[in-house]
Amino acid sequence: MASNAQAQIPGGRMALGRISARAENVIFDSVNVVLMLFVCIVTLYPFINTVAVSFNDSTDAVRGGIYLWPRVFSLKSYETILIKTSAIPHSAMISALRAISGTLISIPLSMMLAYVMTRKDYVLRGLITKLTLFTLYVSGGLIPTFLTFRSYGLMNSFLVYVLPPAISGFNVLVMRSYIAGIPFELTESAKMDGASEYRILFTIIFPLALPVIATISLFISVNQWNQWFDTMLYCSSTRNLSTLQFELKKVLDSANSMSGDAVLAEALGSSGDGSSGRVTTQTIRAAMTIISVVPIACVYPFLQKYFVKGLTIGAVKG
């Protein structure tokens, strides 16, 4: 019907229509490119500006007007937080430790659960699945959870970072969807060859599920690296377990509370003898921000194709 109508249009008007369609194409593409560049600038500018400020001389930075490039180059801010004091490197180490151990603990446990959830012949499958997925909707809330964890003796303990988040309903769901796509015949023939369930999981399923394991590892490690609230809630009375994000949060607080440099000096644990020259909150904040972003920015672009896939499976089936 529509093509009939098209055919009846006289040749001249048809050509005109084609030209205007081409013109619309060009206009549309140009506007779209401009909009997308705008998105990129709005996303990236704050990061680039922070890099520039972090490499700028601190007293000079107070004058403002630094945009994409440092005006007076200086490494002093990085020197101050990385070499002159031990608080920041230590907290970064704790953050890295939680990212690594959190992932190592969580991946095998999540795989086990996700695997039994795909075994249609397993009698407890329904129960295990419901118990795990229901956690997506119900939580005890801040205070009941806090009181319970305290009664477990998790206050001021590294374990509070890695044990409670070990099983996440969302991650298990994504893994389950992926494993469910692996042909059951593989499991079946391995069983007939007398392989145990453990062997099937770790020597057959595990290698085949590497893409989803990469995705979930990224989710877990980034999430662990970015945590600060559990530090504030459970581990704020001991310096030893402070995390990089929590230190950054304290610096942000001090910058906002106008008491500025004094609080910062305290936060950095420096004696403040002034011999190193006055390093302002601004450049220190910028340097700390960059230190906490760099590991993430170096990792996620390379895992992009995996997490895009993993997320899509989870979204379509979940």
Next chain:
Amino acid sequence: MIVHSTQAEAAIRGVGKPRGFWATLWKQRQLVVLSLPVLFVLVFSYFPLWGWLIAFQNYRPSNKIGFFQQEWVGLRQFAELFADPKFFRALRNSLGIGALKIICSYFFTLLLAVLVNEIRVSWFKRSVQTISYLPHFVSWVVAANLIFVSLSPEGGILNEILQRLGITSSPIAFMGLPNAFWLIAALSEVWKSAGYGAIVYLAVMTSIDPSLYESADMDGAGRIRKIFAITLPSITPTIKIMLVLSIGRLLSVGFEQIYILMTPSTIDTATTLEVYIYTFAMKLALYSKGAAMSIFNSVVSVVLIVLSNTFAKLLDGEGIM
């Protein structure tokens, strides 16, 4: 031999002669061992639920009084909450910020997905996507740092632009404006999550049949026409699912974001239920009040999920759960 293998097959599939539950369970004991991680869920997600009981007590943290010796007060904590104007202020902020966040992230995520999908140069498309994921992966502390710096009245980029363009004559302290907080919370959420959220829509768009676009070309349809006639209708089911999911999360505004973007002058408009639980109940050790608020929050969330799911069913005859 053949008989043997069919028996093994039957055992694996759990069919064949009917066996009792316990016998099957014993046969599948290796799977039971592999199910043990579910203990983590019980210990860390379900066990804290007993703490809801303290909402019906006047709980005082103490080593001397056992849990069941605490004073039981029935619904008094709830009655006190519903008489507390600050609780309603927190509820209003939760609903307001939650709704504004849903509307903004919804609109901008969809818009971004459609526009990215229209990019024709593939390296540019990939670059835009990679860049737009970045904010999702940084913590709210980092994001807040960047936001505070960009919106600062002392040399913040937004104020510089506004002043150069002559829109304002003096710098504005955006983060201190009580009336701007809801919008700042919503837009910072867009900044952080729109790129990542677009992944789902873009994935669905790649599965649209290309012949639809080709025949639209034959009919002389322009780009915008094709977006509205083909792209958007094709992803409507996904749009609906995402909307239902986000309405269910209306009250889960995101504690970290709000808490860290809040300043002393925006307390009145920024204190959401979750923030109120922390700054009021947690810090003053009013644990029973805090538990009561958590229960209220959960109940409202469950009601919202059920309502939105029912609504989705009415819309197209199938829900999502």
